[in-house]
Amino acid sequence: MAWRRNLVGLATVSALALAWYVATSATGLVSGGRFPSPTDTFAAYRQISGRGYADGTLLAHALHSLRLVAMGFAVAVATGVPLGLLMGWSRKAEALVNPVFLLIRPIPPLAWIPLAILWLGLGDAAKIMVIWFAAVVPAVINSFAGVRAVERPLLEAARMLGTPPWRFITEVLTPAASPMIFTGLRLSLQASWTTLVAAELVGALFGLGRVLNLAQQDIYPGMILVGMLAVGLCGWLTTGLLALGEARMLAWNQAEAKPAR
Amino acid sequence: MDRKLPRSEAIGLGVLGLAGFIGLWEALSFLGIVPSQFLPSPFAVVSRFLHLFTEPFAGFTLLQHLGSSLLRYLYGVLLAAILGIPLGLAMGWFRLLDDIVTPIFNGLRFIAPIAWVPFAALWFGTGIGGPIMIIFAGAFPPCLINAYRGARFVEPRLIEAARMLGTGDRRILTEILLPASVPSIVAGVRVAAGLGWQSLVGAELIVASAGVGFMMVQAQASVQTTTVMAGMVAIGLTGLLIDVALRHGEVWLHHRLGLD
Amino acid sequence: MAAIRFDKVQKYFGRGDKRTQALSDIDLEIRDREFLAIVGPSGCGKTTCLRLVAGFEATSEGVVSVAGRPVTEPGPDRAVVFQQFALFPWKTVRGNIDLGLRNKGMGAEERMKRIADVLKLMNLETHADAFPHQLSGGMQQRVAIARAYVLDPEVLLMDEPFGALDAQTRVVMQEELVRLARVRPRTVLFITHAVDEAVYLADRIAVMTRRPGRIKEIIDIKSMREAEKWDRFERIEDVMDLDSFVHLRTRIWKSLREEKDG
Numbered sequence: 051m052a053w054r055r056n057l058v059g060l061a062t063v064s065a066l067a068l069a070w071y072v073a074t075s076a077t078g079l080v081s082g083g084r085f086p087s088p089t090d091t092f093a094a095y096r097q098i099s100g101r102g103y104a105d106g107t108l109l110a111h112a113l114h115s116l117r118l119v120a121m122g123f124a125v126a127v128a129t130g131v132p133l134g135l136l137m138g139w140s141r142k143a144e145a146l147v148n149p150v151f152l153l154i155r156p157i158p159p160l161a162w163i164p165l166a167i168l169w170l171g172l173g174d175a176a177k178i179m180v181i182w183f184a185a186v187v188p189a190v191i192n193s194f195a196g197v198r199a200v201e202r203p204l205l206e207a208a209r210m211l212g213t214p215p216w217r218f219i220t221e222v223l224t225p226a227a228s229p230m231i232f233t234g235l236r237l238s239l240q241a242s243w244t245t246l247v248a249a250e251l252v253g254a255l256f257g258l259g260r261v262l263n264l265a266q267q268d269i270y271p272g273m274i275l276v277g278m279l280a281v282g283l284c285g286w287l288t289t290g291l292l293a294l295g296e297a298r299m300l301a302w303n304q305a306e307a308k309p310a311r
Numbered sequence: 312m313d314r315k316l317p318r319s320e321a322i323g324l325g326v327l328g329l330a331g332f333i334g335l336w337e338a339l340s341f342l343g344i345v346p347s348q349f350l351p352s353p354f355a356v357v358s359r360f361l362h363l364f365t366e367p368f369a370g371f372t373l374l375q376h377l378g379s380s381l382l383r384y385l386y387g388v389l390l391a392a393i394l395g396i397p398l399g400l401a402m403g404w405f406r407l408l409d410d411i412v413t414p415i416f417n418g419l420r421f422i423a424p425i426a427w428v429p430f431a432a433l434w435f436g437t438g439i440g441g442p443i444m445i446i447f448a449g450a451f452p453p454c455l456i457n458a459y460r461g462a463r464f465v466e467p468r469l470i471e472a473a474r475m476l477g478t479g480d481r482r483i484l485t486e487i488l489l490p491a492s493v494p495s496i497v498a499g500v501r502v503a504a505g506l507g508w509q510s511l512v513g514a515e516l517i518v519a520s521a522g523v524g525f526m527m528v529q530a531q532a533s534v535q536t537t538t539v540m541a542g543m544v545a546i547g548l549t550g551l552l553i554d555v556a557l558r559h560g561e562v563w564l565h566h567r568l569g570l571d
Numbered sequence: 572m573a574a575i576r577f578d579k580v581q582k583y584f585g586r587g588d589k590r591t592q593a594l595s596d597i598d599l600e601i602r603d604r605e606f607l608a609i610v611g612p613s614g615c616g617k618t619t620c621l622r623l624v625a626g627f628e629a630t631s632e633g634v635v636s637v638a639g640r641p642v643t644e645p646g647p648d649r650a651v652v653f654q655q656f657a658l659f660p661w662k663t664v665r666g667n668i669d670l671g672l673r674n675k676g677m678g679a680e681e682r683m684k685r686i687a688d689v690l691k692l693m694n695l696e697t698h699a700d701a702f703p704h705q706l707s708g709g710m711q712q713r714v715a716i717a718r719a720y721v722l723d724p725e726v727l728l729m730d731e732p733f734g735a736l737d738a739q740t741r742v743v744m745q746e747e748l749v750r751l752a753r754v755r756p757r758t759v760l761f762i763t764h765a766v767d768e769a770v771y772l773a774d775r776i777a778v779m780t781r782r783p784g785r786i787k788e789i790i791d792i793k794s795m796r797e798a799e800k801w802d803r804f805e806r807i808e809d810v811m812d813l814d815s816f817v818h819l820r821t822r823i824w825k826s827l828r829e830e831k832d833g
Contacts, residue, residue: 054410055410058407058410058411059410059411059413059414060414062410062411062412062414062415063414063415063418066415084433084434085430139313140313141313141314141315141316141321142313142316142324145316145320145321145322145323145324145325145328146324146325146327146328147328148325148328149325149326149328149329150328150329150332153329153332153547156547156548156550156551156554157543157544157546157547157550158508158509158512158513158546158547158550159509160425160509160512160513160516160524161512161524161527161542161543161546161547162543163516164516164527164528164530164531164539164542165531165536165539165540165543167531168349168531168534168536168539169349201655201657203653203654203655203656203657204657204659206625206627206645206651206653206657207651207653207657207658207659208659208670209627209644209645210625210626210645210646210647210649210650210651211647211670211671211674211718211722212645212646212647212671212674212675213670213674214674217673217674221659221662221670222659225659225661226659226661228661240423243423244423244424244425244509244513247423247425247426248423248425248428248513248516248517251425251428251429251516251517252516252517252528262426262428262429263429265429266428266429266430266432266433269433271430271433274429274430274433277426277429278422278426278427278429278430279422281421281422281423281426282418282419282421282422282426283421285421285422285423286421289421302660302661302662302702302703302704303660303661303704317586
């Protein structure tokens with residue numbers, strides 16, 4: 051029945067596109083000041099790709115934002131996953147770190163933005179700091195859960211085989227926890243994007259958020275839509291990359307393939 | 312993995328960690344390693360937090376700001392639930408609807424809720440509609456997805472048993488499918504509440520004239536770090552309380568419906 | 572010198588008023604190259620005995636020693652075969668078997684030789700590069716046994732190793748284990764609640780009481796097996812048909828029954 055599903059999907063998207071065109075361009079039901087028509091949007095796209103907007107082309111803005119997300123995400127993973135693994139493995143480490151973690155955790159990542167701006171200004175550093183706060187939490191929690199979920203016999207078998215500590219961490223503990231670690235990574239990536247866009251909306255000199263912000267001030271709906279679609283596309287690309295990495299690293303986990311939604 | 316710690320040791324280590332954290336914070340501030348302009352002492356933050364209950368900042372006291380925030384939050388989350396849950400259930404039960412809505416949903420999925428802020432600002436200015444729209448954007452997906460999952464992935468055996476007992480279509484819907492979906496729906500509402508709260512903060516940082524997020528932005532602009540941090544405490548505490556309340560509600564509901 | 576020795580061993584779990592006694596006064600000697608099975612009712616502590624030898628648990632009182640040395644922690648000299656296989660799903664069959672050898676610091680050439688040898692022994696040659704999830708239960712357990720055997724351990728500890736397999740596979744594995752034990756004899760401590768399995772495989776059987784577990788009696792199988800020449804039969808069902816087999820099995824069943832009914 052897959053072909054039927056695809057057909058219906060295609061039909062729906064086409065119908066929506068048509069409705070969009072009709073509502074904005076053809077009938078003017080929705081004024082161009084409210085929501086851009088397809089032509090408005092395309093014009094905005096041409097502008098930002100050619101002459102540029104907000105001091106840069108779409109590609110430049112997107113790459114800037116992508117860079118920040120990548121850096122923040124990488125730092126969060128590099129700090130969060132080991133911490134989570136440690137807390138999962140050592141109940142002492144868990145007892146020590148947990149209260150501080152519980153204190154920090156309820157603060158929504160976006161709430162760190164004003165503080166980050168105070169501390170680090172409107173530049174890249176502040177953005178990376180906020181992304182870190184947002185992305186580190188799911189990384190820690192899921193790595194922690196991943197370790198706790200490992201079946202005891204696996205760990206005992208590794209000990210029985212006389213596995214030394216470093217090899218234990220790299221060849222036993224981390225692979226065993228990796229399915230849940232990747233769940234955490236997916237959440238971290240999502241959080242990274244949300245936080246970056248928000249931070250750039252609040253105050254930034256460059257990037258997709260800046261484009262959105264300026265477009266809103268200029269009352270330029272076409273450009274807003276272009277910005278949003280660019281954000282969506284970048285999110286889709288990075289998520290896809292992560293999924294590819296996950297598929298390769300978790301190829302052995304076929305027994306538990308879950309449908310993604 | 313080491314053994315479970317005795318209660319006393321766990322608490323002791325916890326206190327140690329917490330004390331260490333607060334101690335470090337206090338030391339950094341007190342010794343002037345970080346200027347108090349940027350890192351006020353923990354006590355200054357707590358004191359400011361308490362002051363704001365009565366002293367207004369940016370036009371309102373903390374409680375008034377919180378009130379504004381909570382009002383928009385409630386509207387946004389309720390709207391998301393009222394629209395998302397029935398739609399999700401319907402999608403779970405009627406394949407055609409699923410086929411229609413899913414592509415749309417998948418297309419929009421990657422646009423972070425916060426990216427809707429410019430349109431929200433354009434359409435609603437700094438009015439209440441803006442934040443509500445952003446909160447809706449954040450809270451809607453979990454409501455929809457969880458309702459969908461709850462409806463779609465009902466244990467097939469249950470339906471087979473019902474059919475065997477000669478249950479008609481309508482009754483299967485109301486007495487089997489709907490109750491079976493409830494745990495998933497409730498979990499979805501809890502997640503939605505969390506995401507909604509996060510979206511609220513984001514929205515208020517950008518398009519509001521009242522509310523805790525707005526208060527923080529104003530404080531940041533006038534370099535009032537204690538107020539910024541007091542705001543963070545308020546947001547964190549409120550978010551925590553909401554989550555705790557919902558978890559308890561979930562447990563109670565599970566108990567009431569005989570699900571545990 | 573005894574290969575495994577339990578010396579006045581007591582084992583408690585829990586603290587204060589939640590303390591339960593799992594093992595009471597265990598005194599047991601398992602001889603070198605002997606195959607000893609422990610049978611007993613559920614929860615009697617037979618698995619705990621194995622875990623004490625393995626080093627996953629420590630005694631509350633008394634000493635467990637292997638070849639004269641007290642047991643302190645797990646190690647490849649006391650290789651374990653788990654009921655749930657405990658193979659590393661992210662490693663191939665070869666990788667699973669290789670880990671223990673690498674931990675010993677063995678060189679690549681030597682490792683390859685040993686792995687090839689044990690793959691042949693356990694009939695796993697064609698599956699050497701498969702992942703565990705691609706193998707049947709019986710084959711996974713073969714890998715687990717290979718992983719243990721390749722270490723050339725002093726002692727082999729098997730904790731209800733065939734419990735998770737279906738009945739037919741179980742029989743095949745039991746026949747294989749007998750073949751293996753004759754070809755590469757080793758000290759084995761084998762835990763099971765299936766009496767015929769124990770009678771078929773073991774040299775001696777220790778019957779445990781209900782919790783707190785105590786050794787109720789030890790029954791010699793080997794002398795009967797050799798006297799009646801069970802090994803002349805290749806198939807389990809032929810052995811299990813013999814009067815001598817049935818007699819021993821019934822005797823142990825009765826002993827266990829007393830424990831169950833109390």
